[in-house]
Amino acid sequence: MLAAHPWLLRTASVLFVLGLWEWGGTIPVSIAFPKCSETLVAFGQMLVDGTFAAAYVETAGPLLVGVLLTGIGGVLAGLVMGLSPRAEWLGLPVFIVLQASPSAAIVPLITFIYGIGFAAKVFAVVLLSAPVIVLNSYRGIAHTPKSLLEMSNAFMASRWQRVWKVVVPAGSGLIFAGLRLGLAQGFTGAILAELIITPTGVGDLITYNRSVADYPRMFAAILSIILVASVSVTLLQRAEQRLFRPEMRPL
Secondary structure (H helix, E strand, O other), rough: OOOOOOOHHHHHHHHHHHHHHHHHHOOOOOOOOHHHHHHHHHHHHHHHOOOOOOOHHHHHHHHHHHHHHHHHHHHHHHHHHHHHHHHHHHHHHHHHHHHHHHHHHHHHHHHHOOOOOOHHHHHHHHHHHHHHHHHHHHHOOOHHOHHHHHHHOOOOOOOOOOOOHHHHHOOHHHHHHHHHHHHHHHHHHHHHHHHHHHHHHHHHHHHHHOOOOOOOHHHHHHHHHHHHHHHHHHHHHHHHHHHHOHOOOOO
């Protein structure tokens, strides 16, 4: 039954987590931990009065610019690294170090270069999303099955035909996995920049409501980030299934 209707299991899982949240707020775990019902009421109020709309307009600009720059540049960088041993030797250690570095400690340093404006938030998004996009794209390209490359050689494909008709489609799974993870990391970078660098957008909702001890609205802002990020990643996964991975399309 669950295999035939996976949404039942997902719904049950969400309800179970919300139930635990409500129970934890009733105990209470902490005065700063509101009940789920209070958070949902605050969420509805902020949705109706336009608080979320105004905040996400402020957050969406640097997020979209940063993710777009990293999505295009990161995939191209991964493609070059996967095809060129010299580029791999030069670029791979850099992105591995960036991925392993503590982002919360690096983001404040951005203010010394870009100040506290739009460019600083874009750079924070790029800083967090670039390593995962580049490394996943590189792995997808570098691990193209040799049988496919040999087949393209047998059919006398040119280098560009081999890249765009064999290598890129073969690595599309890891490339889109990197884009999904990069989008999630981009959300983290945007919110982190708003919390640490400049109090605007959704990050300002969290900071302000925490300062006035309005914890239901603070948790409602956090919940909105989770929902927006989850929907965005899901839509990107659906795009992957439709465009590049026909074997994953639902029947």
